[in-house]
Amino acid sequence: MAGGKMRKEKPSRGAGGSSNHYQGGIQFHKSKGQHILKNPLLVDSIIQKAGINSTDRRFQGTPHSNQLKASLSLPVIQGDVLKCDLPYFDICVANIPYQISSPLTFKLLNHRPLFRCAVIMFQREFAMRLVAQPGDTLYCRLSVNTQLLARVSHLLKVGRNNFRPPPKVDSSVVRIEPRKPAPLVNFKEWDGLVRICFTRKNKTIGAIFKQKRVLSILEKNYKTLQALQISHGNSDQMATDASVLGDNNYSLFFYLGNWDSWIYAILLK
Numbered sequence: 001m002a003g004g005k006m007r008k009e010k011p012s013r014g015a016g017g018s019s020n021h022y023q024g025g026i027q028f029h030k031s032k033g034q035h036i037l038k039n040p041l042l043v044d045s046i047i048q049k050a051g052i053n054s055t056d057r058r059f060q061g062t063p064h065s066n067q068l069k070a071s072l073s074l075p076v077i078q079g080d081v082l083k084c085d086l087p088y089f090d091i092c093v094a095n096i097p098y099q100i101s102s103p104l105t106f107k108l109l110n111h112r113p114l115f116r117c118a119v120i121m122f123q124r125e126f127a128m129r130l131v132a133q134p135g136d137t138l139y140c141r142l143s144v145n146t147q148l149l150a151r152v153s154h155l156l157k158v159g160r161n162n163f164r165p166p167p168k169v170d171s172s173v174v175r176i177e178p179r180k181p182a183p184l185v186n187f188k189e190w191d192g193l194v195r196i197c198f199t200r201k202n203k204t205i206g207a208i209f210k211q212k213r214v215l216s217i218l219e220k221n222y223k224t225l226q227a228l229q230i231s232h233g234n235s236d237q238m239a240t241d242a243s244v245l246g247d248n249n250y251s252l253f254f255y256l257g258n259w260d261s262w263i264y265a266i267l268l269k
């Protein structure tokens with residue numbers, strides 16, 4: 001407009017303003033966490049650190065890097081990695097959508113037979129939680145559960161500019177080696193215990209287990225377990241019945257199984 005300021009037109013959300021990107025003729029969606037690794041030197045470094053042998057059966061997990069797939073020479077299987085039955089493999093190398101980091105990590109750790117190692121790129125904060133040690137600020141339930149089942153080590157930091165389009169966060173590559181043999185722990189019971197321990201991060205474990213709500217549920221579970229032990233000689237049936245332990249929406253949150261009797265006995269002293 002003459003004599004005034006020109007108003008800048010905002011780009012439309014059509015073809016010109018789309019947040020979707022193309023790589024090798026394939027459309028990738030930024031909204032789905034699909035960021036393409038574009039640095040070939042970084043790809044070579046990741047593969048080198050994976051320590052792949054010529055006889056290894058390899059599993060990539062997600063097709064987010066054509067360069068990574070080409071370097072590994074892998075066939076493509078279409079499907080949801082969280083829903084598909086995973087094939088047998090010795091080593092997993094993957095650049096994954098960060099929103100599936102936790103479920104994919106524990107799906108891999110529950111996979112049988114156990115693989116040798118997985119080298120996976122995660123969002124940096126998630127990666128730092130995986131490798132965090134007791135006393136670290138980021139030490140959490142994820143750290144405890146992952147390190148119970150595997151040895152975890154940080155390999156390298158990856159800046160956001162190594163991707164197309166660049167994400168809003170930096171990344172890290174982590175090596176995960178399942179413990180062999182796997183620990184003889186009922187993971188559902190263990191996770192119930194760890195969940196309680198991390199409900200109040202700034203409190204001691206003693207203070208957490210002396211909360212009225214926790215004590216009430218522990219007492220209820222302890223008495224129920226005692227009743228089940230008396231009425232059932234079948235341990236499998238008792239384990240099935242024990243799955244109902246808890247209090248309404250907190251049944252999984254506070255399910256400790258046989259841990260209840262141990263903890264409750266200590267708290268009674």
